Amino acid sequence: xxDARAGQRPSPRVEGRAAGLGWGVGxxxxxxxxxxxxxxxxxxVWAPPERLQGQVYRIFFFHVPVSWVAxxxxxxxxxxxxxxxxxGRASWDRAAAASAEVGVVFTTLSLVTGSIxxxxxxxxxxxxxxxxxxxxxxxxxxxxxLMIRAYAAEQAQGARLAAVVGVVGFVVVPINFFSIRLxxxxxxxxxxGTEGGLEIEGAMAATLxxxxxxxxxxxxxxxxxxxRLRSLTDxxxxxxxxLGVGGIR
Amino acid sequence: MTAIxxxxxxxxxxxxxxxxxxxxxxxxxxxxxxxxxxxFNFAFQPGAQGIGAVAPGALWVAVVFAGVLGMNRAxxxxxERGTLPGLLLCPVPREAIxxxxxxxxxxxxxLVEAAxxxxxxxxxxxxxxxxxxxxxxxxxxxxxxxxxTLFSAVAASSRSRELMLPILLLPVLVPVxxxxxxxxxxVFAGEPFGEYRTWxxxxxxxxxxxxxxxxxxxxxxxxx
Numbered sequence: 010x011x012d013a014r015a016g017q018r019p020s021p022r023v024e025g026r027a028a029g030l031g032w033g034v035g036x037x038x039x040x041x042x043x044x045x046x047x048x049x050x051x052x053x054v055w056a057p058p059e060r061l062q063g064q065v066y067r068i069f070f071f072h073v074p075v076s077w078v079a080x081x082x083x084x085x086x087x088x089x090x091x092x093x094x095x096x097g098r099a100s101w102d103r104a105a106a107a108s109a110e111v112g113v114v115f116t117t118l119s120l121v122t123g124s125i126x127x128x129x130x131x132x133x134x135x136x137x138x139x140x141x142x143x144x145x146x147x148x149x150x151x152x153x154x155l156m157i158r159a160y161a162a163e164q165a166q167g168a169r170l171a172a173v174v175g176v177v178g179f180v181v182v183p184i185n186f187f188s189i190r191l192x193x194x195x196x197x198x199x200x201x202g203t204e205g206g207l208e209i210e211g212a213m214a215a216t217l218x219x220x221x222x223x224x225x226x227x228x229x230x231x232x233x234x235x236x237r238l239r240s241l242t243d244x245x246x247x248x249x250x251x252l253g254v255g256g257i258r
Numbered sequence: 259m260t261a262i263x264x265x266x267x268x269x270x271x272x273x274x275x276x277x278x279x280x281x282x283x284x285x286x287x288x289x290x291x292x293x294x295x296x297x298f299n300f301a302f303q304p305g306a307q308g309i310g311a312v313a314p315g316a317l318w319v320a321v322v323f324a325g326v327l328g329m330n331r332a333x334x335x336x337x338e339r340g341t342l343p344g345l346l347l348c349p350v351p352r353e354a355i356x357x358x359x360x361x362x363x364x365x366x367x368x369l370v371e372a373a374x375x376x377x378x379x380x381x382x383x384x385x386x387x388x389x390x391x392x393x394x395x396x397x398x399x400x401x402x403x404x405x406x407t408l409f410s411a412v413a414a415s416s417r418s419r420e421l422m423l424p425i426l427l428l429p430v431l432v433p434v435x436x437x438x439x440x441x442x443x444x445v446f447a448g449e450p451f452g453e454y455r456t457w458x459x460x461x462x463x464x465x466x467x468x469x470x471x472x473x474x475x476x477x478x479x480x481x482x
Contacts, residue, residue: 094478149429156425160416170412173475174426177408180471181430181464188433188460192440 030237037230041223048223051216059213068126070216074224076119076144082112082228083151087179090172099243102168105175107235109154111228116148139190146185150178164246265350269358274365276335283328283366291324291374295381313382314442318435320374322402325367326424329406332363333414342414342480352477356407360472363410364403371395390445397461398438401468405430408472411479437461 052070059066089105092098123141124134135141154174161167277283298316302309336342345355375395379386406427413422437457444454451458 094475146429146432149425153422153426153429157412157416157422160418160422162415162417166415169478169481170415173408173412173479177471177475178430181433181467184433184460184464184467188436188464191456191460192436 030233030240034230034234034237037226037233041226041230044219044223044226048216048220051219056212056216057210062130065126065129068122070220071224072119072122072126073217074221075115075122076140077221078224078228079112079115079119079144080147081225082108082115082232083147083175083179085232086112086151086154086175090175093168093172094176099168100240102172103236103239103243104232105172106158106168107232107239109151109171109175110235111231113148113151113155114231115228116144116151119144120148137193139186139193142189142193143182143186146189147178147182150174154178262351262354265348265354266358266361269345269350269355270361270365273359273362277362277366283331284369287324287328287366288370288373290327291320291370292377294320294323295374295378299381309382310384310446311443313378313384314439314446316382317375317378317442318398318438320378321367321371321399322428322431322435324370324374325399325402325406326427328366328370329363329410329427330413330420330423332359332407332410334410334419337414337419346480352480353473355480356473356476359411360403360407363407364399367399367403368396371399384446388445390451391442394438394441394445394458394461397458397465398434401434401461401465402431404465404468404472405434408468408476408479411476415479433460433464437464 048070052067056067056070058064085108086105089101089108093101093105120141127136128134154171157174158167158171161170295316298320302312333342336345346352348355375391376386378384409427409430410423413419413426416422437460441454441457441461444457
């Protein structure tokens with residue numbers, strides 16, 4: 010099945026882009042590690058204990074940035090999915106899918122760190138608080154996003170179906186939030202994850218800011234790394250298709 | 259406008275005719291809904307105190323689970339028989355196809371609910387079908403059908419169809435489930451409309467958003 014074009018190299022554009030991303034990932038990794046070390050020092054050592062919660066509150070410096078970045082990741086998936094549906098360009102889909110993967114990981118971290126924080130402070134691993142429940146629902150929606158990609162019969166179709174799920178799933182976050190708040194209003198209970206309950210002073214705010222920078226950098230690093238991997242996978246798929254050695258997902 | 263409505267009507271009629279011949283959806287979904295209600299009753303002592311508090315939840319869990327079962331058929335049948343391409347080749351806008359499929363599913367769901375809700379009242383000793391429940395059931399079912407039709411089309415295009423639909427659909431249905439349960443609980447408790455107006459507003463908001471959104475993205479889902 011080897012035809013005349015078999016000896017050709019993959020399109021230099023794809024290769025060059027992947028190589029460029031490779032350098033980018035390396036640089037980002039170094040930057041993330043540096044900021045992360047500073048953030049860890051500030052969060053675990055430098056910031057003073059909180060007035061009421063003592064040392065326990067320090068998980069807040071990871072829980073809050075991770076939660077924010079999870080929503081940022083899904084916003085990127087939403088925008089990427091929308092752009093993909095409009096333009097049909099695979100690069101938008103790669104960005105959306107990569108962001109969804111990282112978003113699911115960060116949402117998981119957010120739910121887990123929230124639970125760990127809630128146990129000593131509110132004596133419960135879980136509470137059906139508005140933000141918790143909305144986040145849990147969003148997590149489930151984006152698990153569905155990843156599954157529909159994985160189960161699609163062919164890649165382009167999976168990308169399209171996933172984009173629809175990502176767009177619809179994100180647009181309705183306000184309705185979810187509002188309805189869950191209304192539901193909680195009818196069933197009052199412990200309010201978990203109240204940052205408002207913490208007394209944030211100067212050093213803590215600075216620490217939170219640096220943690221947020223570190224976590225955002227980590228997100229960008231993972232995002233670029235996954236986009237690069239997807240470009241390479243697609244490039245390999247292209248080459249295999251040209252050589253006629255079967256498709257790759 | 260009338261022309262479009264005629265085309266939507268034709269698609270609805272096609273589904274109704276297929277259903278009349280097989281009676282697949284309405285029968286199996288109805289029986290399943292009753293089963294869920296009965297199983298739910300086993301979870302509680304008969305005549306136990308406070309069953310009224312969980313009753314609306316049990317009712318909507320039954321309707322939603324049964325509805326997911328029925329929704330699976332909406333596009334899986336078209337896929338299995340290979341009739342979806344034919345439907346897509348019809349000289350009608352994609353929105354009309356979506357509206358037709360949705361209206362048919364809505365019709366089947368309402369039929370099932372018309373039987374299941376009074377039966378539910380019989381089993382749990384509640385009012386059989388309070389008039390105030392009618393708009394709630396209509397609004398909740400409309401939202402369910404809108405989101406359900408879209409995600410049924412999404413799931414039907416994937417490899418494990420029957421598995422994917424509940425996984426995709428249930429999380430986005432959270433507002434419908436919450437508000438339907440909230441509003442029905444108020445109705446069963448005999449509260450005035452003012453007490454559950456916000457729930458009805460959430461239902462209307464969900465319906466509008468999902469009707470517009472689903473009709474818009476539907477064309478990307480069925481694209482070949």
